[in-house]
Amino acid sequence: RKEVEQDPGPFNVPExxxxxxxxxxxxxASQSFFWYRQDCRKEPKLLMSVYSSGNEDGRFTAxxxxxxxxxxxxxxxxxxxxxxxxxxxxxxxGSTLGRLYFGRGTxxxxxx
Amino acid sequence: xxxxxxxxxxxxxxxxxxxxLLCAQDMNHEYMYWYRQDPGMGLRLIHxxxxxxxxxxxxxPDGYNVSRLKKQNFLLGLESAxxxxxxxxxxxxxxxxxxxxxxxxxxxTRLTVL
Numbered sequence: 129r130k131e132v133e134q135d136p137g138p139f140n141v142p143e144x145x146x147x148x149x150x151x152x153x154x155x156x157a158s159q160s161f162f163w164y165r166q167d168c169r170k171e172p173k174l175l176m177s178v179y180s181s182g183n184e185d186g187r188f189t190a191x192x193x194x195x196x197x198x199x200x201x202x203x204x205x206x207x208x209x210x211x212x213x214x215x216x217x218x219x220x221x222g223s224t225l226g227r228l229y230f231g232r233g234t235x236x237x238x239x240x
Numbered sequence: 241x242x243x244x245x246x247x248x249x250x251x252x253x254x255x256x257x258x259x260x261l262l263c264a265q266d267m268n269h270e271y272m273y274w275y276r277q278d279p280g281m282g283l284r285l286i287h288x289x290x291x292x293x294x295x296x297x298x299x300x301p302d303g304y305n306v307s308r309l310k311k312q313n314f315l316l317g318l319e320s321a322x323x324x325x326x327x328x329x330x331x332x333x334x335x336x337x338x339x340x341x342x343x344x345x346x347x348x349t350r351l352t353v354l
Contacts, residue, residue, distance in 0.1 A: 162342055170347070171346060171348050172345050173345065215282075215283075227288075228342075231282065232281070232282035
């Protein structure tokens with residue numbers, strides 16, 4: 129079973145829509161959780177960390193459910209510039225310190 | 241600060257040729273990583289380093305070698321390139337002082353092996 133599983137999409141939504149991505153992780157020892165964004169032909173960049181209590185950064189909200197080993201990312205009021213691939217990423221106790229496990233990404237296209 | 245830089249940006253090799261990819265970071269990070277990214281496969285860890293003079297194997301190390309002679313540089317070598325090594329290669333670095341520390345990526349090297 130893969131360490132991190134994501135629905136690859138693609139998700140195609142109009143501007144202004146709300147869209148949610150889900151991710152599951154297999155190892156209960158996972159401790160740190162992140163969402164990265166990757167634009168076409170560019171490097172991945174950190175979008176936001178995910179905290180146990182959930183956290184919000186502008187139009188983006190991340191949630192963590194440790195019992196279900198489930199992470200989500202909600203994007204409100206989608207913009208054309210939100211079109212990208214979103215990578216779910218986890219780190220876990222017991223692995224080599226610094227080792228991150230990446231999902232394959234969920235592709236989002238926002239259309240006008 | 242330039243962050244993480246990679247050289248070259250693009251390269252085309254013939255099967256059997258060798259080359260070295262250079263990664264440099266100016267953030268004084270201890271940890272450095274090499275990944276490859278292929279369509280539908282996501283990011284896969286090739287090798288990593290937890291400090292100057294150290295290297296270790298990742299998920300897909302075969303056909304690659306690495307060196308970390310200086311803290312700021314991490315080199316990835318292909319001794320005899322194969323078409324299966326056609327990919328986009330990303331370098332990353334991390335301070336890794338806490339488990340919550342994340343990684344910072346370079347812009348990538350697009351390698352084609354004919």
